[in-house]
Amino acid sequence: MPILDRHYNANQRAKDEAKAASVEALLSPAFVLRHNEAGQPMTSIEEMMKHAGSTRVIQKYGRLYVMQLARWLSVIMAKISHNGHCIEALYDLDELFGISQMEDSYLLRRKTWSIYRR
Numbered sequence: 001m002p003i004l005d006r007h008y009n010a011n012q013r014a015k016d017e018a019k020a021a022s023v024e025a026l027l028s029p030a031f032v033l034r035h036n037e038a039g040q041p042m043t044s045i046e047e048m049m050k051h052a053g054s055t056r057v058i059q060k061y062g063r064l065y066v067m068q069l070a071r072w073l074s075v076i077m078a079k080i081s082h083n084g085h086c087i088e089a090l091y092d093l094d095e096l097f098g099i100s101q102m103e104d105s106y107l108l109r110r111k112t113w114s115i116y117r118r
Contacts, residue, residue, distance in 0.1 A: 003065075008057045016053030020046040060108060067107045070100035 024046035034042045042048045100107075 003058050003061045004054055007061050008054060012057070013053070017050060020049035020053070023049055063110070064104060064107050067100050068104070071102075074100050 024044060027045050030045055032043055032045055032048055034048055036042060036051055042051060
């Protein structure tokens with residue numbers, strides 16, 4: 001919910017709700033039985049599509065926040081391993097986290113990750 005409160009603006013929410021209502025009108029009556037992350041049933045197409053809109057925002061910014069934590073940790077590992085206090089177990093370990101050292105705008109655009117490609 002904190003991610004939705006911060007990043008799911010009223011305009012995007014209204015667009016998602018309008019799209020959900022129009023698809024519901026086109027496909028109704030239809031039987032839908034899905035469950036959300038809390039295990040509660042979603043029984044209409046409109047409810048399912050609204051949930052999909054909010055889930056898209058949560059996934060996007062959830063990835064960003066996780067990668068920001070990884071970036072912070074990789075910077076700490078780099079400083080420890082290259083600062084003359086070399087801990088052998090950490091030597092060159094920061095190279096594995098190179099993808100996390102990218103700018104936030106790049107991290108927001110990505111949906112998949114590879115340590116071999118930037």
